[in-house]
Amino acid sequence: MAELKLTSARKSFGSIDVLHGIDxxxxxxxxxxxxxxxxxxxxxxxxxxxxxxxxxxxxIHIDGERVTHLPxxxxxxxxxxxxxxxxxxxSVRKNMGFALENxxxxxxxxxxxxxxxxxxxxxxxxxxxxxxxxxxxQRQRVAIxxxxxxxxxxxxxxxxxxxxxxxxxxxxxxxxxxxxxGLGGTMIYVTHDQVEAMTLADRIVVLNAGRIEQxxxxxxxxxxxxxxxxxGFIGSPRMNFLPAxxxxxxxxxxxxxxxxxxxxxxxxxxxxxxxxxxxxIRPEHIEIAPGDGMLAAKIxxxxxxxxxxxxxxxxxxxxxxTLRQDGQSHFHRGDAVAIRFAPDHxxxxxxxxxxxxxx
Amino acid sequence: xxxxSSVSRPERGRGIGTLAELRSIVTLPVELxxxxxxxxxxxxxxxxGARRMAYVFLLPNFVFFxxxxxxxxxxxxxxxxTGGTALFPSQRPYVGSDQFAYLFDCGSxxxxxxxxxxxxxxxxxxxVKFVVLQVTAMVLLSLVTALVLNMRIRGRGFFRAxxxxxxxxxxxxxxxxxxxILQRDGLLNAAITTLGGQxxxxxxxPSWAMFWAVFVSVWAHMGFYTLILLAxxxxxxxxxxxxxxxxxxxxxxxxxxxxxxxxxPNMIVVxxxxxxxxxxxxxxxxxxxxxGPGTATLMVVQYIYETGFSSQVQNFGLAAAAxxxxxxxLFVLTLLQFAAARRKEI
Numbered sequence: 001m002a003e004l005k006l007t008s009a010r011k012s013f014g015s016i017d018v019l020h021g022i023d024x025x026x027x028x029x030x031x032x033x034x035x036x037x038x039x040x041x042x043x044x045x046x047x048x049x050x051x052x053x054x055x056x057x058x059x060i061h062i063d064g065e066r067v068t069h070l071p072x073x074x075x076x077x078x079x080x081x082x083x084x085x086x087x088x089x090x091s092v093r094k095n096m097g098f099a100l101e102n103x104x105x106x107x108x109x110x111x112x113x114x115x116x117x118x119x120x121x122x123x124x125x126x127x128x129x130x131x132x133x134x135x136x137x138q139r140q141r142v143a144i145x146x147x148x149x150x151x152x153x154x155x156x157x158x159x160x161x162x163x164x165x166x167x168x169x170x171x172x173x174x175x176x177x178x179x180x181x182g183l184g185g186t187m188i189y190v191t192h193d194q195v196e197a198m199t200l201a202d203r204i205v206v207l208n209a210g211r212i213e214q215x216x217x218x219x220x221x222x223x224x225x226x227x228x229x230x231x232g233f234i235g236s237p238r239m240n241f242l243p244a245x246x247x248x249x250x251x252x253x254x255x256x257x258x259x260x261x262x263x264x265x266x267x268x269x270x271x272x273x274x275x276x277x278x279x280x281i282r283p284e285h286i287e288i289a290p291g292d293g294m295l296a297a298k299i300x301x302x303x304x305x306x307x308x309x310x311x312x313x314x315x316x317x318x319x320x321x322t323l324r325q326d327g328q329s330h331f332h333r334g335d336a337v338a339i340r341f342a343p344d345h346x347x348x349x350x351x352x353x354x355x356x357x358x359x
Numbered sequence: 360x361x362x363x364s365s366v367s368r369p370e371r372g373r374g375i376g377t378l379a380e381l382r383s384i385v386t387l388p389v390e391l392x393x394x395x396x397x398x399x400x401x402x403x404x405x406x407x408g409a410r411r412m413a414y415v416f417l418l419p420n421f422v423f424f425x426x427x428x429x430x431x432x433x434x435x436x437x438x439x440x441t442g443g444t445a446l447f448p449s450q451r452p453y454v455g456s457d458q459f460a461y462l463f464d465c466g467s468x469x470x471x472x473x474x475x476x477x478x479x480x481x482x483x484x485x486x487v488k489f490v491v492l493q494v495t496a497m498v499l500l501s502l503v504t505a506l507v508l509n510m511r512i513r514g515r516g517f518f519r520a521x522x523x524x525x526x527x528x529x530x531x532x533x534x535x536x537x538x539x540i541l542q543r544d545g546l547l548n549a550a551i552t553t554l555g556g557q558x559x560x561x562x563x564x565p566s567w568a569m570f571w572a573v574f575v576s577v578w579a580h581m582g583f584y585t586l587i588l589l590a591x592x593x594x595x596x597x598x599x600x601x602x603x604x605x606x607x608x609x610x611x612x613x614x615x616x617x618x619x620x621x622x623x624p625n626m627i628v629v630x631x632x633x634x635x636x637x638x639x640x641x642x643x644x645x646x647x648x649x650x651g652p653g654t655a656t657l658m659v660v661q662y663i664y665e666t667g668f669s670s671q672v673q674n675f676g677l678a679a680a681a682x683x684x685x686x687x688x689l690f691v692l693t694l695l696q697f698a699a700a701r702r703k704e705i
Contacts (some may be wrong), residue, residue, distance in 0.1 A: 052601050073607035085602035089620045098616070099606035146606075 565655035592626030
């Protein structure tokens, strides 16, 4: 297993800059997830690490060794592809043993390694089948098995669950987590699904437009997002963003939100009166109060999921607000309610979207 | 303001009118045809029902095929079991399998000299030799060319066009071009003498004649087979090669363990198509060598043509029997191709 270090890694395709200087260190045995919207450069970053793409500039080190210009075949990494990329004409056994044959291992050693990985991934009964005779989940496990048998320095996963149905995705996600716990290998995982990122990662790297927005543990990102992008990307349903104007900032931050004034006790952060800010609040940190509250609102829609309810409400002068309530709600569409934000969970973002330090 | 609009309106109107007129002129025959056919087709549909109308629409094509394909096949079979020199089947006496017995009367099939109709067996031996050499060379060269043209090389589009270009030429044109190059005072001999060598009279040497017959045929058709293999190569997902790269697969192993096995279905199609085409070879070789020297490049189709139409005694029956034999061989090869096409899916 190994450490990875990226220094100012930049990638351009012609005149288009895809990655703008990535600096990142991945520790030995760590499970790091790259997450971000489509086109943010996360797969390209993974391919740079794999050696399937060349960096335009910058450095890549694995275990202190410079591998920036080494071909993929010499980096000692294994990759699980989104499409699985199983060799269709080879049996599962042959697929899993192919890289070992390339390494020149003896047939007995290959057989032993394949058998061990197959047992771990519950593939023993399928070793003589071709990929087309396997289900999506089984194919995915073969792809993972193909990586495991090689005992690579780092496992790379490129959206490996995106072709599976929802139920299988959850099951495979759990298997991956236990696999990481069992193998203890360094793993880098690319996904656009923030639930996968939150559940699997030791640390998450949030990418946007070819830049790292924030690196941190899942709960750091959830509780202390560095900016509005991370705040909006992590968490489902996404954080509510409400435009606000600073009235005063002198030990108590006074803001105009919609048609009401809100007072938040917090240390002065130098905001000028009249400055535009954005108030961020997660759906579970908003309460519906039958009587008085911060904002008067009207319920537009309720989504009753049984164990929880999502409420969509509108307050004058504000975009639609999403609330999450535990259990089943007794409110109805069209009800006039008062809503109250939990002050400890409010996030404030300046005009550029950067989060202001929280008390 | 009103003046302007009153000026512009008629112009726009004329433009639209012209387009509409053009459209109506183009669609007029179709509309007339539809109106003409509509009442009788409705009547037919009422008589036979909507489900059977498919056969009515198939009928014109079936008549065409029947007249120009199935009927000649039938006439050919009739000719193969009748004798004499008369042209009309009704005037030809029935001889059963005599023509076939005559064709197959051989001391040893491996030695044409022991056969009663030695020309036929020489043609068969030449055709087999031609097919084996031509198909082997064709498949190997097409494969190498396709592999190279699938790489990221400079001028790839140009080379793809260049290799395909001969396919567009008529076989007779191909043969005439190469005859001009290869004849006694042709381009190749001019080059050889310029370099201090002696002229080679290619078409009087049986080995050279067969070599050039194969070469010209490969040159003319290779582009087509290259195209099939290139399409097969491009259908191999790129991520398999990336997976092979991650698996540290040496390049020769990528070729032998990934590319060739995945290309195999296309290779089978190419081999069988080339076999069928090779067995029917006539025009290129006929124009290039005339089947000579002697019978060194006489092919089965040329034998059929000469026996039936260009010999002093036009032996239609024997030519027809040879056609039936060739037809059966081609039918078997076609079945092989269908089987290969069905197995194409991995």
